[in-house]
Amino acid sequence: MIIRQDIFILYGRWEIKTKFIFAFLLIGIFSFRFWQTSGCKNFRNFHLNPLEVKISVESQRTFDPTNNLAAKLFHNKIADGFFITSQNYFQAFEPNLLISIVGFVGVFCMILMLTKIFRKTTLFAYLAAFYILVSSLALTVFDQRVSLYNFAVSLYLFSFTAIFYSKITLRFALIFIFLLILTILQFLYSWQLPQLCNEISFN
Amino acid sequence: MAVARNHLIILCLIILIGIFFRFYHLSSNPPGLYWDETVFGYDAYSVFKTGRDHHGRFSPIFFESFGDWKLPVYHYLLVPSIAVFGLNEFAVRFPSAFLGSLSIILIYLLSKRLTNNNKVGLWSALFLAISPWHIQFSRGGFESTAGLFFLLSGSYLFLRSVEKPAIIKILSSFIFFGLSIYSYHAYRIFTPLLVISLIFIFHKKLKKFISKLIVPAVIIIFLLLPIIVFSFSSQGRSRAISQSVFKDDQLEQTRLDFDQKSKKPLRFLSGYIFNKPLFYSYQAFKGYFDSFSPVFLFFRGDQIGRHSQVDMGQIYAFELILIIFGLYSLRFVPKEMRVIIITWLLISPIPSSIVTPTPHAYRTLQLIIPLAILSGLGANRLFTSNNILIRLLVPAAIVFSTLSFSHLLFVHYPKKFAADWQDGYKEMVNQIKKYQNDYEKIYVTNINQVPYIYLLFYLKYDPQKFISENGSRESFDKYFFISDEADISNQGRLLYVAPSWKKVDGKWLAAVNDNSSRHIYSLWEVGNKN
Numbered sequence A: 001m002i003i004r005q006d007i008f009i010l011y012g013r014w015e016i017k018t019k020f021i022f023a024f025l026l027i028g029i030f031s032f033r034f035w036q037t038s039g040c041k042n043f044r045n046f047h048l049n050p051l052e053v054k055i056s057v058e059s060q061r062t063f064d065p066t067n068n069l070a071a072k073l074f075h076n077k078i079a080d081g082f083f084i085t086s087q088n089y090f091q092a093f094e095p096n097l098l099i100s101i102v103g104f105v106g107v108f109c110m111i112l113m114l115t116k117i118f119r120k121t122t123l124f125a126y127l128a129a130f131y132i133l134v135s136s137l138a139l140t141v142f143d144q145r146v147s148l149y150n151f152a153v154s155l156y157l158f159s160f161t162a163i164f165y166s167k168i169t170l171r172f173a174l175i176f177i178f179l180l181i182l183t184i185l186q187f188l189y190s191w192q193l194p195q196l197c198n199e200i201s202f203n
Numbered sequence B: 001m002a003v004a005r006n007h008l009i010i011l012c013l014i015i016l017i018g019i020f021f022r023f024y025h026l027s028s029n030p031p032g033l034y035w036d037e038t039v040f041g042y043d044a045y046s047v048f049k050t051g052r053d054h055h056g057r058f059s060p061i062f063f064e065s066f067g068d069w070k071l072p073v074y075h076y077l078l079v080p081s082i083a084v085f086g087l088n089e090f091a092v093r094f095p096s097a098f099l100g101s102l103s104i105i106l107i108y109l110l111s112k113r114l115t116n117n118n119k120v121g122l123w124s125a126l127f128l129a130i131s132p133w134h135i136q137f138s139r140g141g142f143e144s145t146a147g148l149f150f151l152l153s154g155s156y157l158f159l160r161s162v163e164k165p166a167i168i169k170i171l172s173s174f175i176f177f178g179l180s181i182y183s184y185h186a187y188r189i190f191t192p193l194l195v196i197s198l199i200f201i202f203h204k205k206l207k208k209f210i211s212k213l214i215v216p217a218v219i220i221i222f223l224l225l226p227i228i229v230f231s232f233s234s235q236g237r238s239r240a241i242s243q244s245v246f247k248d249d250q251l252e253q254t255r256l257d258f259d260q261k262s263k264k265p266l267r268f269l270s271g272y273i274f275n276k277p278l279f280y281s282y283q284a285f286k287g288y289f290d291s292f293s294p295v296f297l298f299f300r301g302d303q304i305g306r307h308s309q310v311d312m313g314q315i316y317a318f319e320l321i322l323i324i325f326g327l328y329s330l331r332f333v334p335k336e337m338r339v340i341i342i343t344w345l346l347i348s349p350i351p352s353s354i355v356t357p358t359p360h361a362y363r364t365l366q367l368i369i370p371l372a373i374l375s376g377l378g379a380n381r382l383f384t385s386n387n388i389l390i391r392l393l394v395p396a397a398i399v400f401s402t403l404s405f406s407h408l409l410f411v412h413y414p415k416k417f418a419a420d421w422q423d424g425y426k427e428m429v430n431q432i433k434k435y436q437n438d439y440e441k442i443y444v445t446n447i448n449q450v451p452y453i454y455l456l457f458y459l460k461y462d463p464q465k466f467i468s469e470n471g472s473r474e475s476f477d478k479y480f481f482i483s484d485e486a487d488i489s490n491q492g493r494l495l496y497v498a499p500s501w502k503k504v505d506g507k508w509l510a511a512v513n514d515n516s517s518r519h520i521y522s523l524w525e526v527g528n529k530n
Helices: A012-039 A051-061 A069-074 A077-093 A095-119 A123-139 A144-165 A170-189 B002-023 B035-050 B073-085 B089-115 B118-129 B132-138 B143-163 B167-181 B187-201 B203-207 B211-231 B234-243 B248-261 B264-273 B276-290 B294-299 B319-332 B335-347 B365-383 B388-416 B425-438 B451-459 B463-468
Strands: A040-043 A197-200 B442-445 B479-482 B494-499 B507-513 B519-526
Touching: A012 A040, A012 A095, A012 A144, A012 A170, A040 A144, A051 A069, A051 A077, A069 B388, A077 A095, A077 A123, A077 B294, A095 A123, A095 A144, A095 A170, A095 B276, A095 B319, A123 A144, A170 B248, A170 B264, A170 B276, B002 B089, B002 B118, B002 B132, B035 B073, B035 B089, B035 B451, B035 B463, B073 B089, B073 B143, B089 B118, B089 B132, B089 B143, B089 B335, B089 B365, B118 B365, B132 B143, B132 B365, B132 B388, B143 B167, B143 B187, B143 B365, B167 B187, B167 B211, B187 B203, B187 B335, B211 B234, B248 B264, B248 B276, B294 B319, B319 B335, B319 B365, B335 B365, B365 B388, B425 B442, B425 B451, B425 B494, B425 B507, B425 B519, B442 B451, B451 B479
Parallel strands: B442 B479, B442 B494
Antiparallel strands: A040 A197, B494 B519, B507 B519
């Protein structure tokens, strides 16, 4: 069944009311996820270990003839350092990690917001996106708990902007509700927070 | 005219680059034949010589192999290859490398048709030609590469037939789709989903010539009947069951964790949410999203050594930027074609989402096509920029990354991943050949699994003799395959091929090393009282 977008579009105060209801639902689900993390005793570590670069260079060079030019060109601290740093940074954008933080509904809202960034230039959306990029960088440097919460807030903020920049149509509402239910289930299944937490207990 | 000629020259160069990456040192890199490659080769050799597989089945549609029931297309592609090149590593890998090279032409044609832009077609062809992901599977005897070729052919012909309907084009398209389904297990799921999507996208156009669809549809349904029946049989489901992500013990473990470690007021939910449909759907979604992991795609790849370089992603890291620009550039692509690219991207991980492990490069090989097209779109957009620095950076990134990959592929890979490719078996058989005439019994350790197929392959053992003597994975002729715990002290005088670490009460004869000089096996004479 194809739902035509223009069957049901809210305008005016009904649109604002519905957007606030959706926003409150998101706040509720995100608060639930925050509360779940209160049992975490040891958050996952995203820090970059500079020793990894040295180990990588030396282990790669063992497969090359000694003093080989190609070995020096391809396996050096600059190239390997850039590669490992980039890899560490992009760990924050693992789909299952993002879903673990904001759920399916949050990821849906974020993708919606990204398509709007591609089409229109809205300063607030750009700032929210920039906040995500900076806070994911902070994950690799600062305290695990604080930087992870900071990153989560940046993702939640970006998800919220989708609610307020989108037209409320029947299709949007149905997808949102469906994904919200999936998100609740997903948060319950992943009670152990395997993507975020190494040790969790509420006892 | 001059532009068209230039494009043709560039395409030819790209194809040559692709051929180089797929054929250079094909026999020796990857080092050693993986056991699936070996059984493909020997079954094809057996079909060539006797018309039967090595289990004695005449012209099988499905090959029993090691009990995992493989699909037929790659086996039958190997028959002419082995007839021409003989039973060796090159012959086993040739169809994959050849069809992988032809796929470069097909992605050029497909991409050009989807984006209506010749330059994007060339860029997409380049990114497939140098793609670490596609090269890795083109250099081994992998069914997925052949299946991808048929998938590309079917898709291209389908698009051609939508524009200018002709029964022969439609039938060819359906036959190629059917061949992809008969090539590899993942395409049993992916190809029908893609075809349904294409029909849905073009349903208005297809309605205008529906009469031309009836005969091809009937023919292809008839041709697919065997695989439909097979898919529901115990043999057809054996592989999927063994790799399935839907395990009862995992459901129970997760429920226990929830009951023990969650907040008490919420524990009543345990009985409602931990049911199979919901939990298995959750497992499948997790597996699905693993395939879009940026670490898997751009940095570390599949951690199975046969499926990637492991030290780099499935595709190049710089393609991350290109794909972002490619996604932005999709808005300039005709709507129907845009939907095809996005649909292909979204349904590619579905076959791997229901099995473990994930992410899995082999089962999601079809994902390389939309990624190459998006990279092509992004590269075209950047390369047409007025900024001279960007126009220099794009080719510089491509050249450096490709050279770096070449270094990993041709220098590191044969040494680093010898064990993943069962390297050492050929050398083992060569050593056995030197001594076997002096012994009436030869015992071989099965520590690295299915040694019998390597002996059959490298000895070029007569398949008719193997079948008529009821040879098996336990023994054939004077060869016996045993575990390390087996007691052979009372078996009389024999040649024993033991793991390198095992101390044997006998006379040491020779060592077997693989290409990276690892000591794998030792040959011993056992039971000689003199």
